[in-house]
Amino acid sequence: MPVTLTAASAAVTSAAVPLHRALGLTDDELDAIRDRLGRDPNHLELAIFSVMWSEHCSYKSSKPLLRTLPTQGEGVVAGPGENAGVISIGDGLAVAFKIESHNHPSAVEPYQGAATGVGGILRDIFTMGARPIAVLDALRFGDPGDVRTRHLVDGVVRGVGGYGNCVGVPTVGGELVFDPSYQGNPLVNVMAIGLLDERRLTLAAAPGPGNLVILFGSTTGRDGIGGASVLASSTFTHDDPSKRPSVQVGDPFAEKLLIEASLELIERELVEGLQDLGAGGISCATSETADRAGTGMLIDLDAVPRREPDMAAYEVMISESQERMLAVVRPDREAAVREVCARWGLPCAVIGRVTADGDIAIVEGGLDDSGAAAAGARELARIPAAALTSDAIVHDRIGAAPVHARAAPAPGIPEWPSDGLPERGMDPGAVLLALLGSPNLASRRPVFEQYDSTVQVNTVAGPGRGAAVLRVKGTTKALVATTDANAPVSGIDPWLGAALSVAEASRNVSITGARPLGVTNCLNFGDPTRPEAFWQLSEAVRGLGDACRALGLPVTGGNVSLYNESASGAILPTPEIGVVGILDDIATLIGPAFVEAGDSVVLVGEAVPGLAGSEYARLAGAAPGDGPPVLDLEREAALQRFIREAVAGGLAASAQDVSGGGLAVALAEAAMWGGIGGRLRIPVASSPAADLFGESPSRIVVTCRPRRLEALVLLARQHGLPVDELGVAGGDRLLIDLGNGGATGPAEGRGSHVADALDVSLADLEHAWSRGLGRALGWDEVD
Amino acid sequence: MSTHRFAVNVTPKPGILDPQGRAVEGSLGHLGIEGVSAVRVGRRVELTVAAVDAAAARAVVERLAAELLANPLIEAYVVEEIAGASSTLSIGAGEG
Amino acid sequence: MSTHRFAVNVTPKPGILDPQGRAVEGSLGHLGIEGVSAVRVGRRVELTVAAVDAAAARAVVERLAAELLANPLIEAYVVEEIAGASSTLSIGAGEG
Amino acid sequence: MPARIGVVVFPGSNCDRDTMYALSLAGAEPVELWHEQASLDAIDGVILPGGFAYGDYLRAGVIARFSPVVRAVTAFADRGGLVLGICNGFQVLAEAGLVPGALLRNRGLRFLGRDVHIAAERVDTPFTAGLIAGRPLRMPIAHGEGCYFADDATLDELERDGQVLFRYVGGDGAAVGADDGARHPDNPNGSLRAIAGVLNTAGNVAGLMPHPERAAEGLLGSDDGAGIIRSFVAAAAGRASGRVADPNVAAAGVGAGSGR
Numbered sequence A: 001m002p003v004t005l006t007a008a009s010a011a012v013t014s015a016a017v018p019l020h021r022a023l024g025l026t027d028d029e030l031d032a033i034r035d036r037l038g039r040d041p042n043h044l045e046l047a048i049f050s051v052m053w054s055e056h057c058s059y060k061s062s063k064p065l066l067r068t069l070p071t072q073g074e075g076v077v078a079g080p081g082e083n084a085g086v087i088s089i090g091d092g093l094a095v096a097f098k099i100e101s102h103n104h105p106s107a108v109e110p111y112q113g114a115a116t117g118v119g120g121i122l123r124d125i126f127t128m129g130a131r132p133i134a135v136l137d138a139l140r141f142g143d144p145g146d147v148r149t150r151h152l153v154d155g156v157v158r159g160v161g162g163y164g165n166c167v168g169v170p171t172v173g174g175e176l177v178f179d180p181s182y183q184g185n186p187l188v189n190v191m192a193i194g195l196l197d198e199r200r201l202t203l204a205a206a207p208g209p210g211n212l213v214i215l216f217g218s219t220t221g222r223d224g225i226g227g228a229s230v231l232a233s234s235t236f237t238h239d240d241p242s243k244r245p246s247v248q249v250g251d252p253f254a255e256k257l258l259i260e261a262s263l264e265l266i267e268r269e270l271v272e273g274l275q276d277l278g279a280g281g282i283s284c285a286t287s288e289t290a291d292r293a294g295t296g297m298l299i300d301l302d303a304v305p306r307r308e309p310d311m312a313a314y315e316v317m318i319s320e321s322q323e324r325m326l327a328v329v330r331p332d333r334e335a336a337v338r339e340v341c342a343r344w345g346l347p348c349a350v351i352g353r354v355t356a357d358g359d360i361a362i363v364e365g366g367l368d369d370s371g372a373a374a375a376g377a378r379e380l381a382r383i384p385a386a387a388l389t390s391d392a393i394v395h396d397r398i399g400a401a402p403v404h405a406r407a408a409p410a411p412g413i414p415e416w417p418s419d420g421l422p423e424r425g426m427d428p429g430a431v432l433l434a435l436l437g438s439p440n441l442a443s444r445r446p447v448f449e450q451y452d453s454t455v456q457v458n459t460v461a462g463p464g465r466g467a468a469v470l471r472v473k474g475t476t477k478a479l480v481a482t483t484d485a486n487a488p489v490s491g492i493d494p495w496l497g498a499a500l501s502v503a504e505a506s507r508n509v510s511i512t513g514a515r516p517l518g519v520t521n522c523l524n525f526g527d528p529t530r531p532e533a534f535w536q537l538s539e540a541v542r543g544l545g546d547a548c549r550a551l552g553l554p555v556t557g558g559n560v561s562l563y564n565e566s567a568s569g570a571i572l573p574t575p576e577i578g579v580v581g582i583l584d585d586i587a588t589l590i591g592p593a594f595v596e597a598g599d600s601v602v603l604v605g606e607a608v609p610g611l612a613g614s615e616y617a618r619l620a621g622a623a624p625g626d627g628p629p630v631l632d633l634e635r636e637a638a639l640q641r642f643i644r645e646a647v648a649g650g651l652a653a654s655a656q657d658v659s660g661g662g663l664a665v666a667l668a669e670a671a672m673w674g675g676i677g678g679r680l681r682i683p684v685a686s687s688p689a690a691d692l693f694g695e696s697p698s699r700i701v702v703t704c705r706p707r708r709l710e711a712l713v714l715l716a717r718q719h720g721l722p723v724d725e726l727g728v729a730g731g732d733r734l735l736i737d738l739g740n741g742g743a744t745g746p747a748e749g750r751g752s753h754v755a756d757a758l759d760v761s762l763a764d765l766e767h768a769w770s771r772g773l774g775r776a777l778g779w780d781e782v783d
Numbered sequence B, C: 001m002s003t004h005r006f007a008v009n010v011t012p013k014p015g016i017l018d019p020q021g022r023a024v025e026g027s028l029g030h031l032g033i034e035g036v037s038a039v040r041v042g043r044r045v046e047l048t049v050a051a052v053d054a055a056a057a058r059a060v061v062e063r064l065a066a067e068l069l070a071n072p073l074i075e076a077y078v079v080e081e082i083a084g085a086s087s088t089l090s091i092g093a094g095e096g
Numbered sequence D: 001m002p003a004r005i006g007v008v009v010f011p012g013s014n015c016d017r018d019t020m021y022a023l024s025l026a027g028a029e030p031v032e033l034w035h036e037q038a039s040l041d042a043i044d045g046v047i048l049p050g051g052f053a054y055g056d057y058l059r060a061g062v063i064a065r066f067s068p069v070v071r072a073v074t075a076f077a078d079r080g081g082l083v084l085g086i087c088n089g090f091q092v093l094a095e096a097g098l099v100p101g102a103l104l105r106n107r108g109l110r111f112l113g114r115d116v117h118i119a120a121e122r123v124d125t126p127f128t129a130g131l132i133a134g135r136p137l138r139m140p141i142a143h144g145e146g147c148y149f150a151d152d153a154t155l156d157e158l159e160r161d162g163q164v165l166f167r168y169v170g171g172d173g174a175a176v177g178a179d180d181g182a183r184h185p186d187n188p189n190g191s192l193r194a195i196a197g198v199l200n201t202a203g204n205v206a207g208l209m210p211h212p213e214r215a216a217e218g219l220l221g222s223d224d225g226a227g228i229i230r231s232f233v234a235a236a237a238g239r240a241s242g243r244v245a246d247p248n249v250a251a252a253g254v255g256a257g258s259g260r
């Protein structure tokens, strides 16, 4: 019996376009649907397929790539495919973590887009039985001086805070990066971390035919109808009203109740399986849980509590109304489940039964007491659960390297960089101040101050200074977490960009002394049907896999966001990496800031040429033939092992990673944050610009008590790492002499001149760094 | 030149979730109030406009409402002219 | 028994800080809007009341406004009956 | 016998666990008070914790004010019981009229999560007895509506009667100054007269916006807030011996805490 599509879809079906295409399905996909059903789908079924076979739900372009990632590792309890990765941390505890994008909704309505992004990723965490303990938000926007960008930044930041602050999960880190490629398509990636008792691990499966399917949480309205199919899987433009679905509005208060109720249901062992409702709504939650357990479900559409009258069947089935959960419950526990929901003030309804036939069947007219369709009930749709999930279509996309693509410089044969700035006559201190005050490197305080970063009383190190550190109550342990993505280099060489992102994120965790446990990732790319975009995606996944293998890190989950393109073009490929690590003894924790005047300052690792993709190049430009710096994954692994051993052995007083803005910025930050200057000397190996401001990886600045210096240097050498003693911390200025026995080393041979010394007061550094972002965004005027 | 006082009533569009309205409804029980339903919570912005005439003044308010005061994706608004002598009158606001 | 739809307009009392109103005024320059002053930002709550008659319904709203919707220390309110057919009408709300 | 301190749990409270944790560190026995319970029994003091009670929709704290537990807390306060509201708890107390004034939106219209310094104006109260007058205490704020407001007459009265309990100060203890209108960096929400916490006239109910429970351990950056929690617990313990039973409880099995 045909189901008619009404209202919302009228606009797209009115033209001569066949329905499946209007819903974003190709002719091939329609054929594949017919294959799986053995007949033509009716309209309701087609709507469900269109949502479930969207890129967002089915990973139809990326699945073959993602299969190549390493997923095994010490302690991994749940990996990709579950709502979140889960890794054991000892003491009977485990950590759950996952990152997800909400890019397109945030471009349409920044506040609600970001807010519901936070809500969605939190649900992934507590669905597993974990209490969410932290959020990190990785944000990317266009030109900060642009009015539209400012509107987006303001809305997104308020949205992240508005939701996270209310649910009482601290936002402890993230990123904020500006690049023109995000002008029409901002990125809002949110990572959440949860802590669970391992015995409470709960999976999103629907075992046991006869069990009840219970929907609890908010009622179902017309939120985000078409969001999953139309919005998430075709190129987004602002101006096409037909692609503007009704916006999803988040209710963090309802989410807070949902967290408490869900965790109580799990704690009391009342559920057999639990699944949050995200993209694809009821269609997705029912088919995924059934398919995972090899069961089916009979869904009584009339039983779904609604917020609005006259909702069409397809609207109920694909609505993305927020703050809802699906539980699979034994019949004898129904009353207890209802009691918990009632106490938390949440609507709760039995909407169906688990069946043995493997189909998702949808009826109207109710079920009888035995759980079968009542006499006179009408069956509206019947689809094998597998057809919607594990057996969904997979596309073999074609990738092609762009003709202008630069090959990654092979290790050992670096391209020479521009010797550019700063040379004699150009004050490197002025360059440093310009970098520190630039939108991408200035202090993020104006943003993260709008977040509650201390609720739950675990935050040992919050946003602002490298990785976040959260103590684990009742143990001596701490979790350390960060996110990173190197998009500029990914734009040049996606393999390298992804590998660098993994290296930097895990390095940020290792320098606290913590051992990285695993990786979650969010792959933000363009239209995969464009061979160049697909090549970027596949190269990035290869880089991600290679780096994770080299560093011994399992990939436990993630998210793919494609079609990030707007009228102004595709975004830079942005492989966002989240890493969580464990520090066994929080007493050994070290931070990035200088600790004590008189301490020795040491650089471990060495600069290699290559300024392309750096913040310095963004400001000053790079030579036309220049490439990004190479990454030696073996050395990266050795460096991280070294610093963890140094911290565990009490050798290091502080450790700071060299990343955006290079060594000079790393030193300036360590000095500002410690309120202690330094009298240092940097031996120039390639050129002053590359040594001071280049972003070659695998470098850290370590300080130690002078009496520990020898042991520290020895340890670094044992790991095969180059070490340079830069000087001593102290004073209220950052003073850096450049030279290599008075010269600039190889660069001098190529005509580069010795640059002047860098000499800036801490007060000037602080001024540039702390004011930069507010100025760039025009927030000075408001505040 | 004349001055006019307006109010812009901004409310969540029909169909858009209104968590505030729901919260108010949820609290009525504690207050012992019955028979109240369909609560929607929005904003009310009152402002004074000086313009050549009433039509010009209203045009300014319409623009302000559409571009700044309401978010057209999720909110609807209505502009109404009100007496300058409202309780929130501030000095200098004329009667129009 | 009849149903009535009301709006309660809650505005900051004169003299009370209204940073939102100031923020609106502050952004007028960017929009190129002139002649706007004395902006006050408050809340508008619309609701449907079922009661024996209009007077009883209004009494319920007055109580709700005084006890819940406005804080008498800082806010003033006005209750007005509005057409049931307003854009935020939901099922069951009559015309009164 | 450790002091039994009730911590109210509204739907939307999110500092309830943190507060109970800090109370345990201070040697008290925290007891959960569910928002629907209409009586308190064998409780020596009550803390209304931070969070977003009932979503903080409409106005922070206003819906919570009508909950059964707040009626019970009001009765408890009327009997002389010690009540402390922290952040959202302060907002609830202000809405309920248990402490004077109102908490308006921060003047910058943004939520603010950062460390501030406050100093106790009086150290002869149950909330501050363990503190040193005027000494700056560092602890976080995390709120969007924390701008303390009362009319001038009320403010003068509060000053005169010693009801100003805490003020925002500089890191060196310097006063913010009398200029109310300007937002001083040390008074980030723009509170009138830099007031961070107030007392009721009877001196047994207090509210403050900053979070002492988040500054109760050196590991988290500051333990300056522990002094406030400890003062409160000590004062409550002092009353424990003379615990007043709630007359409403006698009736039938209305226990404390619904458990979860």
Ligand SMILES: Nc1ncnc2c1ncn2[C@@H]1O[C@H](COP(=O)(O)OP(=O)(O)O)[C@@H](O)[C@H]1O
Binding pocket: A136, A137, A138, A139, A171, A172, A173, A174, A175, A176, A444, A447, A448, A462, A463, A464, A465, A466, A467, A468, A482, A483, A484, A508, A659, A660
């Ligand atoms: N959007 C944001 N939300 C919260 N914290 C942020 C955000 N952006 C940056 N931060 C924090 O600011 C600090 C600097 O960011 P970044 O330069 O990316 O760090 P790192 O160099 O350590 O990778 C980090 O502590 C980071 O967590």
Ligand SMILES: [Mg+2]
Binding pocket: A484, A504, A659, A660
């Ligand atoms: Mg970084």
